[in-house]
Amino acid sequence: MANKLKVAWFDGLNIGQTHFEQQERFFNRNIDLKTINIYSNLYGIIDLEFSQEMLLQGKIALSKISGIAQDGSIFNAPEQDLLPEPIEINYESLIDSVVVLKIPIGVTDIADLSLRNTFPNSKFICLRNSIALRNYDDSKSNVMDKIEDEYELENLTFTQEKKDLLLASLRLKLGILGNSTPDELELPIAKIKNIDINKKIELESDFIPTCLNISKISTIRSFLEEIIFSINQHKKVLSNVFKGIDQTKNTLDFGTFLSLNLLKKWYLIFSHLSKKDKIHPEFLYEKFLEFQGELAAFSNEESFLD
Template structure:
């Protein structure tokens, strides 16, 4: 029969210490199993701090550690339990070795308590005589009670852990020639609360700040004067994602306690959504599954992908180019980005108080398109400029405006060569086009 079964309390029972010990094991096991039914990852550190001074002497020591072992044993080394002895590193081949806080597993054959007067035996608990006051009596006195303090030890990853419940606390990068140790600053221990890993806590705050700044930039671009509603659906969807995620991560950064699995799920969801906007495949990459015992790998991948996604500059595919009216039917469109000449298609949208068919046929004949530097030569010599190709419908990248006819500048024509090193486009419109309105767009390929 298992050691965690309940005690049968019967009439006339001669009570011994074993009865109370067995009843305690039963209750602890019941609590532990019910906790596991809720979450399999309810163990790890809620607080952890290494002694940096001891590293210089080639030793690993703790300043503080609190949390829960995987077997359900709670510990708080700074307040109630036994601080483990420093682990002295004498083996030079310790590079990339993990260091663990280890506690002997419960056993039916091993003594759990180490008494002060007995020879040093590494047990689960160390007995400590403590004066306890009677709090249920007005004049309650104090009485010495033996209390069991959790007594873990520090162990290296190359040791035998078969009889221990362990929690990883760090990774040794190297031991220098003078014997001092260098620990991995990016290591993430087994956690019950991310505040025990400052790297994760800082990253949550960083994400909240980056998303706030990104939302402001998109909002400014969408509402900029002269934008004319050209913001693509992508801009609004990304702004919606930032506005939804920023308060969530701000909330997570302010929580007094946050389990790493909950953070992983939030980061995973955000990363998968951002890939839709920042990756050409529009599909999320294979994510490293959540690993509670060694969460460093799965979190490092998400942190790298999110930083990359939130730093990616998303340029609008369609960009409005301002038109400036000059004398004698001349309109110019200054081009501030010469790289658009070879990387974009240029669309001229025209509206006038006349039938669309007449506008389509007449405007092509009466409009001459060239560079700002060449337009006057073409007009005086009556030479053709860049041809206009009538589009049957408005390009999907542009906002729809009723009554407009759309023309594409033919970038395969010989006249297109005149735009090399040009400062912008020029349009000369002859003839009568009542209430003429024009818009000029560049659509990145």
């Protein structure tokens, strides 16, 4: 059924709620076709912070979280959206369990929200907020005509009128991996390492959440720095070999020459990546594959490429 086409606007159309909802479906369809439908792995966490106080109480709660879900839904709590409710973890059987952020999937024939929040599993939560108008209507005011001083005019500010609006916040939930319903998406964000007798929760520090920016992950950054250091050490060794050849007038085998050039190339590439603020995990993985593929040229072992 063609339910995501644009509205056929015309003069005299009696505009209602349905028209705006349909136009929103059309816009979302356009965005999805240009993003998640043609690019893989375009989802994950952008920013994440757990409440340390709640962990001491045996609960998992977030201080902030932002990102993109698998269906293209965006969230940024608490700056824009509401934070998910904390969940209590008090069973030792949940050790090694993965904590996930659950995002409801919008279904065409089911309402996305209820104005009084009577639907507990709706995609959005309805909330009221005061929004300032962006435009000032000076056509209905003569205040500008009363200002004669140019300096006063340049430094004039107006307090914008505000309107109360009903807004829709994406309904975010916390849970354990595998316990979601078919109408929910899951984004792994943490792993439970230990729960002591006082119910204090310890999270796995080396766990990497499903994310869009891997440059902030300390484990990945340390691994990248180790690779850079190792490449630099091997590069220095081969450079000293070249210096010895220049002094003794001996020849160098072609493989050693290629090895030095390969190390110089990847030292520059990985050094550049280590300084970037944003790195997608798939991009970094592809760079590691490319590096491994070039190293395989100097190995006779077939398992090197497995």
